[in-house]
Amino acid sequence: xxxxxxLCDADRCxxxxxxxxxxxxxxxxxxxxxxxxxxxINDGKPGERSVSMACMHCTDAPxxxxxxxxxxxxxxxxxxxxxxxxxxxxxxxxxxxxFGAPQYPRVGNFGSxxxxxxxxxxxxxxxxxxxxxxxxxYGANRLAEGKLPLCAEMCSTKSxxxxxxxxxxxxxxxxxxxxxxxxxxxxxxxxxxxxxxS
Amino acid sequence: xxALVANLRQAFAAxxxxxxxxxxxxxxxxxxxxxxxxxxxxxxxxxxxxxKTIQGRGSIPDVKSYTIEQPAGRxxxxxxxxxxxxxxAIAILGILAVLVIFYLLRGMMRIESGRSGQTILxxxxxxxxxxxxxxxxxxxxxxxxxxxxxxxPLLLPLMSPETFTAWSExxxxxxxxxxxxxxxxxxxxxxxxxxxxxxxxxxxxWFRRGGGMIGHDHPPAYRFNGGQKLxxxxxxxxxxxxxxSGYLLMFPFYGTDIQTMQNxxxxxxxxxxxxxxxxxxxxxxxxxxxxxxxxxxxxxxVDINWAKEHHNLWLEQEGARASPDRSLQHPATxxxx
Numbered sequence: 001x002x003x004x005x006x007l008c009d010a011d012r013c014x015x016x017x018x019x020x021x022x023x024x025x026x027x028x029x030x031x032x033x034x035x036x037x038x039x040x041i042n043d044g045k046p047g048e049r050s051v052s053m054a055c056m057h058c059t060d061a062p063x064x065x066x067x068x069x070x071x072x073x074x075x076x077x078x079x080x081x082x083x084x085x086x087x088x089x090x091x092x093x094x095x096x097x098x099f100g101a102p103q104y105p106r107v108g109n110f111g112s113x114x115x116x117x118x119x120x121x122x123x124x125x126x127x128x129x130x131x132x133x134x135x136x137x138y139g140a141n142r143l144a145e146g147k148l149p150l151c152a153e154m155c156s157t158k159s160x161x162x163x164x165x166x167x168x169x170x171x172x173x174x175x176x177x178x179x180x181x182x183x184x185x186x187x188x189x190x191x192x193x194x195x196x197x198s
Numbered sequence: 199x200x201a202l203v204a205n206l207r208q209a210f211a212a213x214x215x216x217x218x219x220x221x222x223x224x225x226x227x228x229x230x231x232x233x234x235x236x237x238x239x240x241x242x243x244x245x246x247x248x249x250k251t252i253q254g255r256g257s258i259p260d261v262k263s264y265t266i267e268q269p270a271g272r273x274x275x276x277x278x279x280x281x282x283x284x285x286x287a288i289a290i291l292g293i294l295a296v297l298v299i300f301y302l303l304r305g306m307m308r309i310e311s312g313r314s315g316q317t318i319l320x321x322x323x324x325x326x327x328x329x330x331x332x333x334x335x336x337x338x339x340x341x342x343x344x345x346x347x348x349x350x351p352l353l354l355p356l357m358s359p360e361t362f363t364a365w366s367e368x369x370x371x372x373x374x375x376x377x378x379x380x381x382x383x384x385x386x387x388x389x390x391x392x393x394x395x396x397x398x399x400x401x402x403x404w405f406r407r408g409g410g411m412i413g414h415d416h417p418p419a420y421r422f423n424g425g426q427k428l429x430x431x432x433x434x435x436x437x438x439x440x441x442x443s444g445y446l447l448m449f450p451f452y453g454t455d456i457q458t459m460q461n462x463x464x465x466x467x468x469x470x471x472x473x474x475x476x477x478x479x480x481x482x483x484x485x486x487x488x489x490x491x492x493x494x495x496x497x498x499x500v501d502i503n504w505a506k507e508h509h510n511l512w513l514e515q516e517g518a519r520a521s522p523d524r525s526l527q528h529p530a531t532x533x534x535x
Contacts, residue, residue, distance in 0.1 A: 037258055066275050
């Protein structure tokens with residue numbers, strides 16, 4: 001079974017934000033919520049790097065561990081999903097998440113927050129695959145159609161890689177070996193307790 | 199004219215470039231053939247060691263999304279899933295065990311001289327209202343809060359996930375909205391009883407004699423004895439701390455970042471567990487632990503003999519203040535003022 005992961009090759013990211021836009025459009029993500037975002041570190045200075053970040057679908061995910069109502073589940077592919085029917089909007093996954101992935105439609109409304117929303121790795125939710133109910137709550141289920149997350153699929157520089165962890169790590173290693181440098185797989189140590197070294 | 203100047207400038211620039219290249223030629227030959235594009239690149243590991251979080255700049259309006267990595271959530275997770283459960287279990291089960299053992303050994307503390315049949319006003323209607331408003335809120339806040347820490351391992355296995363979610367969501371709303379009357383109650387408690395709760399020498403004596411809890415001792419006390427003063431300050435200080443930390447969580451990112459909220463949650467959880475343990479002791483002594491105690495907050499009056507045994511100095515004050523033509527049942531003013 002594949003273990004799905006994201007890998008952002010920061011040396012290739014050109015901060016075009018197409019992944020952000022693609023995600024918002026594909027899943028019809030509500031206004032104010034961004035499941036993926038591109039952040040530039042040391043913007044405008046020598047050595048600046050841009051990283052596209054979303055839910056990393058952690059191994060032994062902290063959000064899943066702290067959820068007081070067990071709204072999360074990890075699929076056989078290693079994708080961390082949640083049920084909006086079970087979520088009570090307490091905000092605990094947000095405190096625990098190392099990547100700031102969980103977001104709420106009503107932050108600041110006396111703590112009511114609303115149902116949490118985050119990246120689903122284009123894998124929907126607990127509803128039947130491809131159903132309208134699933135689309136309305138979680139967006140498209142590309143994985144069930146045999147497709148990979150859209151953000152990575154349409155990345156123009158192939159900076160953002162999605163797929164089986166071992167395969168994308170191998171692709172990254174080959175790139176690093178060929179070009180002679182690489183700033184590493186951002187977030188991997190935090191999310192998967194491993195790094196990609198060439 | 200302009201074209202001529204431009205031509206001249208170009209010619210001069212070309213000459214200068216040739217001269218420069220010639221003069222630098224031997225040095226240029228020694229420079230590396232390729233540059234290292236990562237020479238000054240930021241490194242994830244270094245950033246994390248330096249700042250504990252990785253932040254940058256983005257192009258969407260949500261400024262908090264500019265933080266891309268904050269591994270501290272892992273530590274907070276351990277606190278919430280392991281440490282807090284231990285603290286809560288030890289504090290709450292510990293105090294329950296102590297109370298059960300104490301009750302089995304001591305039983306209900308009786309009014310030793312029996313009831314006189316005569317009563318005296320101890321808490322007026324306003325005081326009782328403040329007490330019960332705060333107490334009712336506290337019980338609901340405590341149960342709905344414990345549900346967040348212990349609901350998943352203890353309650354969820356007994357019901358369907360949907361039922362547990364319905365209950366937890368209701369509990370969350372109750373927890374959020376009842377915090378307002380609770381906080382108001384803590385403030386009112388502070389002002390209502392501050393006069394009788396300043397620690398003094400009598401309290402030292404009271405604590406030295408163990409509050410008379412062992413044996414048949416009755417250390418002297420004014421309106422509030424040392425133990426009651428302790429409860430008062432636990433409610434005022436603990437209640438304030440729990441309100442502040444709670445409101446920080448209810449209004450995320452209003453002057454807080456994720457680390458502040460993690461810390462606020464830790465403070466909120468630990469104080470809440472200790473608060474609940476202290477209140478269990480308070481509930482015990484106010485109900486089955488002592489005969490004649492519940493009436494004080496129930497009807498508001500206590501038996502004269504109860505007052506003699508537990509608050510002799512207060513009773514003397516009340517007696518001295520009551521004018522001769524009035525009986526003790528109807529004191530002129532609110533006690534303790």
